[in-house]
Amino acid sequence: MMSNANVSTPASAHADTDDHGGRRVTKRADSLATHLAGNKKAVLVGITYQGGAPYPPLMGAGNDVRNMNTLLGNYFGFGAIEVLVDDYVQDGSDALQRCPVWPTRQNILAAIDWLVQGAKAGDSLVFFYSGHGGRVQDFSQDELDGFDEAIVPWDAWQNGFLVDDDLHRALIAPLPKGVRLTVLIDACHSGTVLDLPFVYQFRSGAAQPELFTSTRPSTDQHPDDDGDYENKADVIALTSCRDDQTSADTRVESLGGTASGAMTYALLQSMFDGNGQRKANVTYWDLLVQMRAAMKKGGLDQVPQLAVGRVLDLNTPFAL
Template identity: 35%
Template sequence: MDNSPLYQYPTSAASSSSSSFEPIGRSRGWNDLRTHCSSFDASLLRPARVTQGIEPHFVYSRCTGHKKALCIGINYTGSGADELRGCVKDAEKMCDFLTGQGFGWDNIVLLTDKDAMEQASRPTKENILKMMDWLVVGAKRDDSLFFYYAGHGRQIKDQNGDEADEWDEAIVPVDATGSGGIITDDAIYATLIQRLPVGCRLTALVDACTSGTVLDLPYVYRAANSLIKRPAGTAKEYRPWPLSRRDSMENAPDVVFWSACKDGELARDRHTLTQAFVKIMKKHKYHSLNYEEMLKSIRELLHESKGEQKQKPQFGTYHPYHAGDMRRPFFISAREELAPPTC
């Protein structure tokens, strides 16, 4: 295990485009990911342009405003080798967790492919994009929005030049067939990120293979060597630089993103990022961990799962986080909104 500091890194460093994808148990991705997929919804792409510096206007959301959440879990029941087992349960677990964080059931949408689910609640491409639109419409400063996805992840060749590593990441709706019907990071960025106002928080968690940059955020943080057991006194180094070849939004939204693994890695279907995230948040409900502590704790929990493939959860943002930012407490609801613990 390695022990060096946390820092931001370019998308190309995150990806492993030359990696082979050998089957390692059951995971939330596809073997030979890039040959499965060659098409995408070109109507949702945005022009690729060079980012011009860091956004001049940025405000942290106080998370005191309106709360809305979209949770998606897809097991691909009946798909044979591509079927997963834990995604629906993880999505339901996330919904339960959010209700304890001040999110009302009337403002949480759950899309799953359970047999009993009505067509309007199935995670088809049309329904996912429609509910992404619902999530962000009317968003205002100090709102707290939450996007969650558990299912398969894929990569396809970048078509518009906005990826430093030349690969787009994507999520896979239940009705995706062959190489069609996926939702690329370009579409997710256009539907979710690009429409958020300044001071609005979007917390996203994607528990899928090759999901490190699936929101197309310009900044990702990693430990060149792990955060775990870093020697005392070791200086932490943060290197903010723009990674996304897009026009910067003048009013940068407060977007934070937890993903199961790097681009090019597989994510397991048991002992998942979701389970680690919920366990840590519940344990520290009234004593918020900061972002660095959250990332370290999540990686420690997943690292302890013996006998399974290695994956390194990632943390990304729209606005560059320096050392001080990484020590800010992570929360999705204002602390005063949560009931005090009972003895």
């Protein structure tokens, strides 16, 4: 994530053109697990790189986690939420300070292990990350563009990035059929940071996004009836930009200059009306298009992405 720009409230729908890759996929969408009557668990990671981390500081990452914590707890009924941030308020006003866990590589992996442990059909899991993202050479030869995408833990200069192979192995591969995992990544180079098999992209002049393969199959993916490889669980990832783009850490004019990741702000704005009420029946299509509109209105080049583990009907209402 990079620090620049201001973001305004989303404008009318706008679809930016993607630089698509991979093979176009034409198939009927599978049904998502419709009865999310199981456990609700979330891991929220926000890294400002304070306290000695040798990376440019990000002012909005901690705010992003606090906003997502409120969203999940107050509007979606999540009670089991693990928080990893490095900018806790110390005056007693921030409830999150009661469970501080530093966002190191080891701690992030431990939180992911807690998230997926014992997952079963009907469970709803959320993984949220706001921080720096990066790209490194792909040595496993599963990337179409030759690069692995990564998130940057607070101690990455000592213990390394968490690349897409790591995240897929820890977060995606263990999940059984019937689990829904929603991943929200506000970071640079994040489009395929989970190595999910499919990504929705816009081509010039297209009224609807088209589906493309995004990586070579991973070992936990299996072929469906059409021969396309997919994950067992329902995995849906909204990310802040394409793999070749950077993502903005910004200040929101309409909120008095509050620091925020541009993608996180756009996501939240897309889910609520002007009176602060949650919109009913917002679909994945609505979120993707309105988030892209917010970036364009804010003068940002980044293009939010939607990747999935199994083919998704974009008219499905967003649910956690």
